[in-house]
Amino acid sequence: MVLGLELLGTLLLILIAAEIFTNALEHLGERIGISEGVTGSLFAAVGTAMPESIVPGGGTGRRRQRANEC
Numbered sequence: 001m002v003l004g005l006e007l008l009g010t011l012l013l014i015l016i017a018a019e020i021f022t023n024a025l026e027h028l029g030e031r032i033g034i035s036e037g038v039t040g041s042l043f044a045a046v047g048t049a050m051p052e053s054i055v056p057g058g059g060t061g062r063r064r065q066r067a068n069e070c
Contacts, residue, residue, distance in 0.1 A: 021047065022044075025039055025040070025043050025044055025047070026039065028043065029043070
């Protein structure tokens with residue numbers, strides 16, 4: 001029961017975050033003065049690929065820190 005509520009809450013959080021992210025990109029494109037196509041293909045691609053790029057770097061930094069402690 002608790003797991004189901006946790007899953008539902010997490011899915012709701014993801015939907016809200018996705019809505020905020022896309023609205024922010026639309027406003028950024030309007031403010032810069034570029035078309036929706038450029039906004040979607042450039043900023044959305046960079047924003048959605050960023051977690052896959054940052055996580056390995058964070059793991060590498062932690063590995064080096066642990067190696068220096070030993």
